[in-house]
Amino acid sequence: MTSPASATPxxxxxxxxxxxxxxxxxxxxLFAHRPPEEVSLDDVAEAAGVSRPLVYRYFAGGKxxxxxxxxxxxAEELEGCFAEPADGxxxxxVARVLDRYLRFVDQHDTGFTALxxxxxxxxxxxxxxxxxxxxxxxxEQILRHLGVTRPGPRLGMMVRTWIAAVExxxxxxxxxxxxxxxxxxxxxxxxxxxxxxxVTAAGDEETARAVARLLQQxxxxxxxxxxxxxxxxxxxxxxxxx
Amino acid sequence: MTSPASATPxxxxxxxxxxxxxxxxxxxxLFAHRPPEEVSLDDVAEAAGVSRPLVYRYFAGGKxxxxxxxxxxxAEELEGCFAEPADGxxxxxVARVLDRYLRFVDQHDTGFTALxxxxxxxxxxxxxxxxxxxxxxxxEQILRHLGVTRPGPRLGMMVRTWIAAVExxxxxxxxxxxxxxxxxxxxxxxxxxxxxxxVTAAGDEETARAVARLLQQxxxxxxxxxxxxxxxxxxxxxxxxx
Numbered sequence: 001m002t003s004p005a006s007a008t009p010x011x012x013x014x015x016x017x018x019x020x021x022x023x024x025x026x027x028x029x030l031f032a033h034r035p036p037e038e039v040s041l042d043d044v045a046e047a048a049g050v051s052r053p054l055v056y057r058y059f060a061g062g063k064x065x066x067x068x069x070x071x072x073x074x075a076e077e078l079e080g081c082f083a084e085p086a087d088g089x090x091x092x093x094v095a096r097v098l099d100r101y102l103r104f105v106d107q108h109d110t111g112f113t114a115l116x117x118x119x120x121x122x123x124x125x126x127x128x129x130x131x132x133x134x135x136x137x138x139x140e141q142i143l144r145h146l147g148v149t150r151p152g153p154r155l156g157m158m159v160r161t162w163i164a165a166v167e168x169x170x171x172x173x174x175x176x177x178x179x180x181x182x183x184x185x186x187x188x189x190x191x192x193x194x195x196x197x198x199v200t201a202a203g204d205e206e207t208a209r210a211v212a213r214l215l216q217q218x219x220x221x222x223x224x225x226x227x228x229x230x231x232x233x234x235x236x237x238x239x240x241x242x
Numbered sequence: 243m244t245s246p247a248s249a250t251p252x253x254x255x256x257x258x259x260x261x262x263x264x265x266x267x268x269x270x271x272l273f274a275h276r277p278p279e280e281v282s283l284d285d286v287a288e289a290a291g292v293s294r295p296l297v298y299r300y301f302a303g304g305k306x307x308x309x310x311x312x313x314x315x316x317a318e319e320l321e322g323c324f325a326e327p328a329d330g331x332x333x334x335x336v337a338r339v340l341d342r343y344l345r346f347v348d349q350h351d352t353g354f355t356a357l358x359x360x361x362x363x364x365x366x367x368x369x370x371x372x373x374x375x376x377x378x379x380x381x382e383q384i385l386r387h388l389g390v391t392r393p394g395p396r397l398g399m400m401v402r403t404w405i406a407a408v409e410x411x412x413x414x415x416x417x418x419x420x421x422x423x424x425x426x427x428x429x430x431x432x433x434x435x436x437x438x439x440x441v442t443a444a445g446d447e448e449t450a451r452a453v454a455r456l457l458q459q460x461x462x463x464x465x466x467x468x469x470x471x472x473x474x475x476x477x478x479x480x481x482x483x484x
Contacts, residue, residue, distance in 0.1 A: 117370060128359060153421060154430070157414050161434070164410030165403045172399050179395060188396070188445065192403070195441035199433040202472035215479045225483035230444035237457045241467035 023048050023058055027070040032107060035114040036067050036122035067122045068130070071115070075134050078104055082141040090145045090214050091190050091223040097141065098166070098186040105170045106182065113174055116167060138163050142193075146210045154204040162193050191227050265290050265300055269312040274349060277356040278309050278364035309364045310372070313357070317376050320346055324383040332387045332456050333432050333465040339383065340408070340428040347412045348424065355416055358409060380405050384435075388452045396446040404435050433469050 014022060026048035030039045041063055045052045059066040081100035084093045105112050115123075115131065139159050143151055151159065166189055173185055180188075201208040218224045256264060268290035272281045283305055287294045301308040323342035326335045347354050357365075357373065381401045385393055393401065408431055415427055422430075443450040460466045 123365065153418060157411060157418075160414055161407045161411045165407045168406030169399060169403045172402055176395060176399075188442070191441040191444065192438060195437035196434060198473060198476055199437035199469065200430070201476045202433065202469055203430065208476060211476055212479050215483065218480075218483050220483050222483065224480055227441065227444055228477070228480055228484055231440060234440055234443045234450060234453055235470070237454050238460075238466055238470055241457065241460050241462050241464065242470055 019054075020058055023050070023055060023066070024070055024073050027066050028073060031067065031070050031074075032109070032111045034110055036063070036111075039063070039067075041066070064122060064124070068124075068126055071127055071130050074108065074111075075130050078134050079137045082138055084141070084145070086145060089218045089222050089224075091194065091218060093145050094142070094193060095186055095190050095223070098189055099182070101166070102170070102173075102182045102186060105174065106178065109174045113171060116171055135160070135163055135167075147213050148206070148210055152204070152206045154200060155207045155210065158196055158200045158207065162196055165189075165192060187223075190223060194224060194227060261296075262300055265292070265297060265308070266312055266315050269308050270315060273309065273312050273316075274351070274353045276352055278305070278353075281305070281309075283308070306364060306366070310366075310368055313369055313372050316350065316353075317372050320376050321379045324380055326383070326387070328387060331460045331464050331466075333436065333460060335387050336384070336435060337428055337432050337465070340431055341424070343408070344412070344415075344424045344428060347416065348420065351416045351420075355413060358413055377402070377405055377409075389455050390448070390452055394446070394448045396442060397449045397452065400438055400442045400449065404438055407431075407434060429465075432465060436466060436469060 023044065027039070027044050030043055030047055041052055041055050041059075044066065045055045048055070055066070056062070059069065078101070081104055082097055084097050086093070115127070139156075142159050142163070143149065143155075146155075146159075148155060169185065169189060173179075197207065197211050197214070201211040215224065265286065269281070269286050272285055272289055283294055283297050283301075286308065287297045290297070297308070298304070301311065320343070323346055324339055326339050328335070357369070381398075384401050384405070385391065385397075388397075388401075390397060411427065411431060415421075439449065439453050439456070443453040457466065
C-alpha cells in the first residue's frame with residue numbers, strides 16, 4: 001500500500017495539511033532511528049523529496065519545532081495503541097496493549113531511547129510534557145480495565161509505578177539487542193503487573209477490591225492460573241516464615 | 243554542630259580544597275530545593291559568604307560546572323546510602339537502604355525532581371551519565387544482597403526495573419506532598435521487590451535460586467511472613483482459575 005502523499009501525482013500541488021503531514025512523516029521516520037542531534041533539516045527535505053526552504057516554510061521554528069511536532073504525532077500514535085475494548089480477561093487485554101506498545105518501541109528504537117534517556121539537546125519542558133501526557137493516558141487505560149476512574153493514592157501510585165517500570169524495561173530491552181523476544185518480555189510485564197497488584201492489594205482495600213473484580217473476569221487455565229501454578233514451588237519455600 | 247567551613251576563623255585562609263568543599267556545600271543546599279535555572283552564581287556566593295569572582299575562580303565553567311560538581315557530590319552521598327552489611331534478613335536490609343534513600347529524596351526534593359523529570363536546562367549527557375552511575379551502583383547493591391554478581395538477562399532486567407520503579411515512586415511521592423509517610427512507602431517498595439522477585443522466579447531458574455536463598459535468610463514472622471499472611475485472602479480469590 002502506498003501512502004496518500006507518495007501516491008499523489010507530481011503535478012498536483014499538495015494542500016497545506018497534506019504537505020505538513022508528508023514532512024512530519026519523513027521527520028518521524030528519521031527521528032525514529034537516529035538521535036535528534038543527528039537529523040538535519042537537509043535530511044528531512046531529502047527524505048521528503050522537497051527543498052530545504054519548503055521545510056522551513058512549514059516549520060519556521062526550525063528543527064526543534066519539527067521535532068516537537070513529530071513527537072506529538074508519535075505520542076498520538078502511541079496513545080492509539082493503548083485503546084483496548086473492555087472484553088475478555090483483563091490480563092489478556094493488557095497483553096494486547098503491550099504487544100502494540102512493544103511494536104511501537106521496536107519501530108522507533110533509537111528515537112525512543114534518545115527521548116526517554118534524557119540529556120538530549122532536543123529535550124525541553126515541552127517535550128517532557130508530551131511524554132508525561134502519554135504516561136497519563138497509559139495510566140488511565142490501565143485503571144479503566146481495573147474498573148477504577150479516580151484511584152486512591154496507593155492504587156494510583158502502583159499503576160504509575162508499573163508504567164515507569166514498563167518504560168525502563170523497554171529501554172533495557174533495546175539496549176540488550178531486544179532480548180528476550182517481545183512475546184517473552186510482554187508476558188513478564190503482565191506478570192509484573194499481576195505481582196504488583198497482589199502485593200498492593202495485601203495492604204490496600206481499594207486495590208484488593210479491584211483485584212477481586214479482575215479475578216472474576218479471568219479464565220480457568222489463563223494467564224493468572226498459569227502464573228499461580230508456576231508460583232507454587234517458589235511460595236512453598238516460604239512456608240517456614242509464616 | 244557547626245560545619246568546618248563556618249567554624250574557621252575569618253583570618254585563616256581556607257585551602258583550595260576547603261574552599262571548593264565550602265562552595266559545593268552551599269551550591270548543593272541551593273540546588274536541593276530549587277530547580278537549577280532558579281539558582282544563580284550570585285546566590286551561591288551569598289550562601290557561602292564569598293564574592294562572585296571567587297566562585298568563578300573555582301568554577302570557571304560557571305553555573306553548569308558548579309551544578310555538575312554538586313550533582314557528583316550528591317551522587318556520592320546517595321551511593322553511600324546504598325552500602326548495607328550483608329547481615330540479617332535481606333528484606334530488612336533493603337528496608338534500611340530505602341530509609342536512607344527516602345531521607346535523601348526528602349532532603350533534596352525540588353532538585354531531585356528537576357533532575358529526574360528531565361527537560362531541565364542544566365541537563366546534559368554528563369548529568370545523565372552521573373545519574374546512570376547511581377542507578378548502576380544501586381543495582382549492584384541489590385544483586386549483592388541476592389547473592390548474585392553477574393545476573394542473567396531476566397534477573398538483571400528485574401533489578402534495574404525495580405530501581406526505575408523506586409525512582410518513579412519517589413517522584414510521585416514528592417508530587418503528592420510526601421503522602422503516604424516515608425515508612426509506609428518504604429514497606430510498599432520492599433513488598434514490590436518481593437512480588438517482582440516472586441513472579442520473575444516463576445519463569446526464571448536463576449531468580450528462583452536467588453529467591454530460595456533469600457527465603458532461607460528471612461525470619462519467621464518477618465516481612466515476608468507478614469506479606470504472605472496478608473496475601474492469603476487475595477490469592478484465595480484466584481482459586482477458581484487453577
